[in-house]
Amino acid sequence: xxxxxxxxxxxxxxxxxxxxxxxxxxxxxxxxxxxxxxxxxxxxxxxxxxxxxxxxxxxxxxxxxxxxxxxxxxxxxxxxxxxxxxxxxxxxxxxxxxxxxxxxxxxxxxxxxxxxxxxxxxxxxxxxxxxxxxxxxxxxxxxxxxxxxxxxxxxxxxxxxxxxxxxxxxxxxxxxxxxxxxxxxxxxxxxxxxxxxxxxxxxxxxxxxxxxxxxxxxxxxxxxxxxxxxxxxxxxxxxxxxxxxxxxxxxxxxxxxxxxxxxxxxxxxxxxxxxxxxxxxxxxxxxxxxxxxxxxxxxxxxxxxxxxxxxxx
Numbered sequence: 567x568x569x570x571x572x573x574x575x576x577x578x579x580x581x582x583x584x585x586x587x588x589x590x591x592x593x594x595x596x597x598x599x600x601x602x603x604x605x606x607x608x609x610x611x612x613x614x615x616x617x618x619x620x621x622x623x624x625x626x627x628x629x630x631x632x633x634x635x636x637x638x639x640x641x642x643x644x645x646x647x648x649x650x651x652x653x654x655x656x657x658x659x660x661x662x663x664x665x666x667x668x669x670x671x672x673x674x675x676x677x678x679x680x681x682x683x684x685x686x687x688x689x690x691x692x693x694x695x696x697x698x699x700x701x702x703x704x705x706x707x708x709x710x711x712x713x714x715x716x717x718x719x720x721x722x723x724x725x726x727x728x729x730x731x732x733x734x735x736x737x738x739x740x741x742x743x744x745x746x747x748x749x750x751x752x753x754x755x756x757x758x759x760x761x762x763x764x765x766x767x768x769x770x771x772x773x774x775x776x777x778x779x780x781x782x783x784x785x786x787x788x789x790x791x792x793x794x795x796x797x798x799x800x801x802x803x804x805x806x807x808x809x810x811x812x813x814x815x816x817x818x819x820x821x822x823x824x825x826x827x828x829x830x831x832x833x834x835x836x837x838x839x840x841x842x843x844x845x846x847x848x849x850x851x852x853x854x855x856x857x858x859x860x861x862x863x864x865x866x867x868x869x870x871x872x873x874x875x876x877x878x879x
Contacts, residue, residue, distance in 0.1 A: 605833030624841025
């Protein structure tokens with residue numbers, strides 16, 4: 567029995583040593599080549615804070631921006647409540663601020679509210695005054711050029727923070743083909759585009775009804791043009807839609823990275839608990855960026871330097 571106990575202790579000790587060595591290696595790598603994740607959530611599909619922070623550490627993330635949901639409400643812009651919690655049971659602004667205040671070296675936080683609530687500008691401004699560094703994730707069923715949306719674009723410019731928009735055809739931030747008018751009208755506002763319709767439209771031949779296209783890409787789509795023509799338009803590389811945009815046509819991705827190397831920001835938007843393996847889309851996106859970047863300089867811009875500039879770190 568003693569021999570069995572010693573063997574078990576030896577086995578457990580070797581595992582702990584391996585885990586510790588792995589963590590140290592990841593921290594060392596993060597210090598040498600930092601990564602800024604601009605898109606993560608608290609309570610994402612009920613994931614607890616401990617699992618979220620462990621996930622970020624396992625991915626080798628140096629600094630994370632936590633994006634909150636708005637106030638739960640039953641109205642058309644939240645699909646009668648179905649899109650509360652960003653349709654993923656995400657936590658609100660206070661949950662993000664709490665983590666960031668407790669660990670300011672590793673976390674920043676955003677402010678958010680349901681776009682068409684009359685109280686939205688004042689509610690968001692309250693958090694901006696407390697240190698929120700971004701407005702978003704704006705993920706509500708409103709026209710992207712609505713009067714309510716424009717109040718938030720003005721607020722972002724006033725506080726010199728970006729606003730991150732989830733574009734999804736017929737579902738969130740509608741009218742993406744008209745968004746160029748907002749980019750021109752609010753040149754001092756930094757807009758960060760995200761999600762299915764944003765990434766689908768890197769393809770000139772994109773069918774708006776297809777949220778996850780897999781065909782080869784013809785350059786010159788709406789998103790390609792917005793990034794090229796408007797200095798205040800940036801791209802959030804996160805979520806399955808971002809990863810698919812990278813992997814569906816790898817030859818195109820390398821040229822896309824070359825064209826827009828100063829406009830692309832790494833984000834994970836990953837609800838995984840482990841930060842590695844086939845279930846972690848965030849880690850896969852990092853690997854794809856490293857694989858498909860035309861050179862090391864572009865890779866570092868996407869994973870760290872561009873976000874460092876946008877968020878004035």
